[in-house]
Amino acid sequence: MEPTTCRTLAAPVRTRTEERRSVFECWLRRVEDEAGARAVVEEARTEHWGAGHHCSAFVLGPDGATVRSNDDGEPAGSAGMPMLEVLTHAGLTDVVAVVTRWFGGTLLGTGGLARAYGGAVRAAVEEASTLTRVRVREVDVQVGHDVAGRVEHDLRARGVGIGDVRYGAGVTLRLQVPVTEAGDLPALVSELTGGRAEPLPGTGSEGWRDVADDVQGPASGG
Incomplete structure (x- = not known):
C-alpha cells in the first residue's frame, strides 16, 4: 500500500x-x-x-x-x-x-x-527541523462571495488545506484534504455551507502537501 x-x-x-x-x-x-x-x-x-x-x-x-x-x-x-x-x-x-x-x-x-x-x-x-508531508486529494468547491471568508476559515480550522482561491461569479476554493479523510469531505462542506455547496464534479486529483513543522531534532527515527 x-x-x-x-x-x-x-x-x-x-x-x-x-x-x-x-x-x-x-x-x-x-x-x-x-x-x-x-x-x-x-x-x-x-x-x-x-x-x-x-x-x-x-x-x-x-x-x-x-x-x-x-x-x-x-x-x-x-x-x-x-x-x-x-x-x-x-x-x-x-x-x-x-x-x-x-x-x-x-x-x-x-x-x-x-x-x-x-x-x-x-x-x-x-x-x-523536519516537516510532515501528507498525501491529499484536491477538490474544488464553489461558494458565494458573502460566505467565502467564513467557509475558508472554518475549513482551515478543521485541518483542510486551501491550495488556491479563484474569484468569479462565485468563489472557488481548491481544498486539500488527506486522502484518508476524503470520504468525509462532502458532508463537511455541506455542514459548513448549510447545504449550499458540494465538491465540484471532475475534481479530485491527488498530490502531497507540507502540513506541519516538527520539533527540532528528528533523529530518534524508525
Missing part, C-alpha cells in the same frame, strides 16, 4: 565535526529527485574544490524506496553506506547528505571512517 505520510527537512542544515584532525562538513538538503541530489553534490564539490572527498547519500520517494550512496574514493563501504543508514534510521526522505572531508594527516581506518562519516550526518540530523 502506498504511504500517505512521510517526513522530510524543513530547512537546509550545515554542520562540521572533527575526527583526529580530519574535518568533516555535512550538508543536509531537501531535494525532489536524483538530479536535484546530484546537483547538491556538485555544488559542494565546487565550493570546497580543495577537499579530498565529497561522499554522499540520498533517499527519495514517499516510501523511501530510492536510495543511493557514494564513497567518492574512500574505502568501499566506509562513507556512503554509513551516511545512508543514518538517513534511513531517522525516517527522512527526499533528502541528500553530502559530507566533505579535509584530511588531517592521520589515517582513520575503515571503521574510523564509517564512524566519522556516519557521525557527521548524525550531527546534522540532530540539528535539523
Whole structure:
C-alpha cells in the first residue's frame, strides 16, 4: 500500500565535526529527485574544490524506496553506506547528505571512517527541523462571495488545506484534504455551507502537501 505520510527537512542544515584532525562538513538538503541530489553534490564539490572527498547519500520517494550512496574514493563501504543508514534510521526522505572531508594527516581506518562519516550526518540530523508531508486529494468547491471568508476559515480550522482561491461569479476554493479523510469531505462542506455547496464534479486529483513543522531534532527515527 502506498504511504500517505512521510517526513522530510524543513530547512537546509550545515554542520562540521572533527575526527583526529580530519574535518568533516555535512550538508543536509531537501531535494525532489536524483538530479536535484546530484546537483547538491556538485555544488559542494565546487565550493570546497580543495577537499579530498565529497561522499554522499540520498533517499527519495514517499516510501523511501530510492536510495543511493557514494564513497567518492574512500574505502568501499566506509562513507556512503554509513551516511545512508543514518538517513534511513531517522525516517527522512527526499533528502541528500553530502559530507566533505579535509584530511588531517592521520589515517582513520575503515571503521574510523564509517564512524566519522556516519557521525557527521548524525550531527546534522540532530540539528535539523523536519516537516510532515501528507498525501491529499484536491477538490474544488464553489461558494458565494458573502460566505467565502467564513467557509475558508472554518475549513482551515478543521485541518483542510486551501491550495488556491479563484474569484468569479462565485468563489472557488481548491481544498486539500488527506486522502484518508476524503470520504468525509462532502458532508463537511455541506455542514459548513448549510447545504449550499458540494465538491465540484471532475475534481479530485491527488498530490502531497507540507502540513506541519516538527520539533527540532528528528533523529530518534524508525
